[in-house]
Amino acid sequence: MKSVKAIIAGTIYTPLEEIRNGVILVEGHRIAKVGPRDQVKIPQGAAVIDYQDRTVVPGFIDIHIHGAVGCDLMEATPEAVAAVGKYLARHGTTSYAATTVAASLDRTLNAAKGLGEIIRTSNSLQVGSDKITGAQPVCIHLEGPFLNIKRRGAHPASQIQKPSTDLLARFLDAAGGTVRILTLAPELEGALALLEFARSKGLKVGIGHSNATYEEAKSAIEAGATHAVHCFNAMRPFQHRDAGIIGAVLTDDRISAELICDGIHVEPTAIRLLVRSKGIERLILVSDSLSGAGMPDGNYxxxxxxxxxxxxxxxxxxxxxxxxxxxxxxxxxxxxxxxGLSYRECLPCITTNPARILGLEKQKGVIAPRADADLAVLDQQFYVTQTYVRGRPVL
Ligand SMILES: [Zn+2]
Known part of the structure; x- marks a missing residue:
């Protein structure tokens, strides 16, 4: 028989609903029921965990992350992935898209293969709960190498590649079906053919590291790009007579936008403009964090x-x-x-919205029957005090 947990909390944000004095029943890896305490019967023998006045929300989903605590996900080893996962869980993140950087062919193939194997193992339903120690990688985000050298940011110039369906096919093959997002610069020669190829393989295509004009970005959206990668950063700047890729992203509802919300990558007024243009429902917060996250100052x-x-x-x-x-x-x-929006109003940007991008909206980012029991327990100031990954408390 599966173990049953009853998690009680003063407030639950599903996040579509707010439940006061709520209870979440967790059976094995999954949520069985959620509702107010007076409406949900706690089965006999269930382990009751009472978080009193704390708030429980879905575990967070980071669709753009390169590493943390001295580990780079390009290492693609179980040790590196476990270390990153443990750190993410301390901050409430329960699943993420392991994100590559432009690198040599061998290194990229190696990362795709290694990460692909780890993802398939950790996502398998049979995974023993004692194997779950932190946030889990659910897919790969290929950030490049088909980027514009002028807007490459930290991606090394020598490893930037021209759009190539052959090359992408090799990466997808190495990853064994675990790549879910491709970021490309749509203005490059051959980029739209690559975009269509990626879409035919079921990938979400993000535009970014790009010098695209407004028209070039619109063509990519017409061709099926649905996502803008770290909006404002590594993009042709917005000007009032040359609105560029940012103008297209801000004004086209077919496209969602990532934001690195540290106040350094994008300053608060531009963030308010982004929220007004995209609405909370099309905004996705990402860490874009590196191996130096969670570490003292230094070189990483x-x-x-x-x-x-x-x-x-x-x-x-x-x-x-x-x-x-x-x-x-x-x-x-x-x-x-x-x-000035409340924490609850902002919550979709790290739960339901990224789950939708990954096509996991029934399984992740939501507290609902049959969804994975990925949960973050928060204090009044929204600091994380406990995290559950697929039913298991990991802090
Ligand atoms: Zn980037």
Missing amino acids: RLGNFTVHVASGVCRTVDGSLAGSTIMLDAALRNLSAFT
Whole structure:
């Protein structure tokens, strides 16, 4: 018989609904029931965990993350993935898209293969709960290598590639069906053919690291791009006579936008503009965090190059911003502070919205029957005090 847990909390945000004095019944890996305490019968023999006045929300989903605590996900080893997962869980994140950086062919194939194997194993329903120690990688996000060299940010110029369906096919093959997102620069020659190929393989296509004009970005949206990667960063700047890719992203409802909400990558007024343009329902907070996240200041690896972290800000040797050290819990508190929206109003940006991008909206990012029991327990200031990954408390 599966173990049953009854998790009681003062407030539950599903996040569609707010439930006061609520209870979540967890059976094995999954949620069986959620509702007010006076409406949900707790079965005999269930382990009752009472979080009193705390708030329980769905575990957070990070669709753009390169590493943390000294580990780069390009290492693609079970040890690196476990270390990153443990750190993410401390900040309420329960699933994520392991994100690549432009690197040599061998290194990218190796990362795709290694991560693919880890993802397939950790997602298998048979995985013993004692094997779950932190956030789980649910898919791969290929950030490049088909990027615009002018807007490459921290991706090394020597590893940027021209759009190639052959090359993408090799990556997808190596990853064994675990790639879910491809970021490309749509203005490159051959990019739209690559975009269509990626869509035919079931990928979501994000536009980013791009110098696209408004028209070029619109063509990509027409061709099926549905996502903009770290909006404003590594994009042709918006100008009132040359609105560019940012103008297209801000004004087209078919496209969702990632935001690195640390207040450094994008300043608060631009964040408010983004929220007004996209609405909360099309905004996705991402960490874009690097191996230096959760570590003291110093030099850290990103793929095969070095970035310097000082006071939590990551830069390459030439001074470009290179990813962040922020986690989604802090990003959410920032978004609330910058916009005046409540924590609850901001919550879809790290739960339901990223789940939708990954096609996992029934399984992740929501507290509902049959969804995975991925939960974050929060105090009044929205700091994480416990995290459950598929029914298992991991802190
Ligand atoms: Zn990037």
